Amino acid sequence: MTSFGDLLGPPPTLLTGDDDAESDLLNGVDPAAVAAQYPSASIAWAYLAEAALNGADDDVAAQTAAYAYARTGYHRGLDQLRRHGWKGYGPVPWSHQQNQGFLRCVGALARAAQLIGEEDEYARCLDLLNDSDPTAIDELGLS
Structure with missing residues (x-):
């Protein structure tokens, strides 16, 4: 593992984001329509x-839907990270707004995994968030 801010570690990965998807979401377009039009935009899957x-605490169907949406956005984000030079480790700063779609998907995946009792996946997601940017866990309310 590399520590965040390690000068000898890899440089932070900064995604370029998807301006059209982000604009549509900010303008109130249905996230399902945005995800269908821009399937590589992790931010739509995070929404x-x-x-x-x-409100999915007792709703297994909502929990599973959340898990599927979050996993889709997570994988789309991994694809983007790799295209931006990420090698599977190193900082992915929360402070860079375009990284937040991916990080929000990881956070949602952690929450959904915990709800359905998949504790190993929950722990892996927390580890990934901590390795990406330790502040992300707090920003996502997972601390």
């Missing part, structure tokens, strides 16, 4: 996962 998690 869907977070909405499904809202």
Whole structure:
């Protein structure tokens, strides 16, 4: 593991984001329509996962939907990170707004995994968030 801010570690990965998807979401377009139009935009999947998690404590269908949305956004984000030179480790700063779609998907995946009892996945997601940027866990309310 590298520590965040390690001068000898890899440089932070800064995603470019998807301006059109982000604009649509900020302008109130249905996240499902945005995800369908821009399937590589992790931020759209994060919106869907977070909405499904809202009040999903006792709703197994919502929990599973949230898990699926979050996992889709997580994998789309991994693809983007790799295209930007990420090798599977190193900082992915929360402070860089375009990284937040991916990090929000990881956070939603952690929450959904915990709800469905997948504790190993929950722990892996927390580890990934901590390795990416330790502040992300607090920003996502997972501390």
